[in-house]
Each structure stands twice: as structure tokens, then as C-alpha cells.
């Protein structure tokens with residue numbers, strides 16, 4: 001029978017939440033949802049359009065509303081990297097299951113993200129990657145039930161590490 005327990009993936013843009021999330025949902029026979037897609041379908045706009053028409057704080061506000069109102073039992077939930085700015089949103093997602101932080105070093109992320117300024121990251125204009133990384137690390141650590149070190153691991157290795165950590169937690 002399908003489990004009602006969800007898994008919530010958090011971490012920096014480029015950490016692999018969306019990619020690993022789909023693989024994880026398949027392994028666990030859960031549904032998959034990417035909260036970025038929930039935001040876009042609610043607003044009828046891409047994330048980039050939302051940011052272009054307003055600003056990063058408005059995107060974070062909308063994201064906070066979407067994740068605070070979400071009802072997602074039995075899902076692997078890939079969040080956007082900025083979901084952790086919403087305390088109410090994270091409290092809601094936590095109700096559905098374990099929060100897994102996909103942790104990557106700044107160096108690894110810089111290798112994966114080549115378009116830092118144009119990728120639609122919800123950050124103050126001019127905020128450096130190093131500064132954003134430090135600010136976010138504290139938030140990811142605050143909410144994480146499980147932390148997976150993703151440096152030097154390919155997608156399959158990250159997937160296996162998440163599955164092992166989830167099964168340890170249940171044992």
C-alpha cells in the first residue's frame with residue numbers, strides 16, 4: 001500500500017533536489033512534486049517572469065504561501081532553494097515527513113551552476129554567491145532531519161545515500 005509519509009528535499013540551487021527527487025519517488029513508489037511547478041501553475045507564470053515583474057522578495061512570499069498551503073501526504077517534495085525562508089511553509093511541509101538536506105560545497109555548486117546571475121535565484125541584487133551560500137547554510141541546517149553530503153557523488157550515489165539514511169531513520 002502506498003505510504004502517506006513524504007520526503008522533503010531542501011538545499012541550494014544545483015544541489016539536485018529536482019533530479020534526485022524524481023528518482024527517489026520512483027524508488028519509494030511515492031508521487032513526486034516540485035514546488036517550483038506548483039508556484040508556476042498557481043501564478044500562470046514562470047519563476048523568471050514573477051521575478052521580472054516584481055522582485056525576489058515577492059517570489060519568496062509566493063513560495064511561502066504555496067508551501068504553507070500545500071497538502072502533500074505520500075510525496076517526494078522537491079522544494080526550491082529559497083523555501084527555507086518561510087518558517088510557516090517549512091512547518092507545514094514537516095508535517096508530511098522527513099526533511100532531507102542535499103548538502104554541496106560552494107565549490108561543487110559553482111561547478112554545476114554557470115548562470116548564477118541569470119538563473120532566477122531569489123536573492124538580493126548584487127548579493128555574492130559566497131554570502132548567499134553562508135546565509136542559506138544556516139537555514140538548511142536548522143530544518144534538516146537528515147543531511148546528505150553530495151560532493152563527489154553522482155546521482156545514483158546520492159539516491160542510494162538518501163535511501164539508506166531514510167531506512168536507518170525508520171529502523
Ligand SMILES: Nc1ncnc2c1ncn2[C@@H]1O[C@H](COP(=O)(O)OP(=O)(O)O)[C@@H](O)[C@H]1O
Pocket residue numbers: 011012013014015016017018019020078112150153154155158
Ligand atoms: N550528484 C550530482 N552529480 C552531478 N550533477 C548533478 C548531481 N545532482 C544534480 N546534478 C545536476 O545539477 C543540475 C541541477 O540539478 P537540479 O536537480 O535541477 O537541482 P536543484 O533542483 O536542487 O536546483 C542538473 O543539471 C543535474 O543533472
Ligand SMILES: O=C(O)C1=C[C@@H](OP(=O)(O)O)[C@@H](O)[C@H](O)C1
Pocket residue numbers: 011012013014017018036047079080081082119120121122123
Ligand atoms: O534558490 C533559489 O532562490 C531558487 C531556486 C529555484 O529552485 P531550485 O533550487 O530547484 O533550483 C527556484 O525556486 C527559484 O528560481 C529560486
Ligand SMILES: [Mg+2]
Pocket residue numbers: 017018019034036078079080
Ligand atoms: Mg529544482
